[in-house]
Amino acid sequence: MAAAAYDVAALALKGNKAFLNFPQDVLHYPIPPSSSAADIRKAAAEAAAMKQSDENNNSNYSDEEFIDIDAYFNMPNMLVDMVGAMMVSPPRLSSTDDQDLPEDDCVGETGNLWNYD
Secondary structure (H helix, E strand, O other): OHHHHHHHHHHHHHHHHOOOOOHHHHHHOOOOOOOOHHHHHHHHHHHHHHHHHHHHHOOOHHHOOOOOHHHHOOOOOHHHHHHHHHOOOOOOOOOOOHHHOOOOOOOOOOOOOOOOO
């Protein structure tokens, strides 16, 4: 509703140079009769009311089915496991004698995967 009100005010003040939230609704917005603040406010309030009635009429949220992703993938603790993975601390840096390895050979028998040099 606020975005629709902004669109009407922006059109009244900036014309075709206005950046709009709902450019597809431009033809449906009320046009203020003048550039006075009171007329712009009245038109903006009408646009907000129109947007609210459109949202109430087009509401299909009751028809949508809730899908439990954990049950769908048969992973009952998926979110808990994801949070647990975020709690793992990064590997500790240790000084090793891997300094003589080439820079692009950081993984190998003696290489260190977590080489930050």
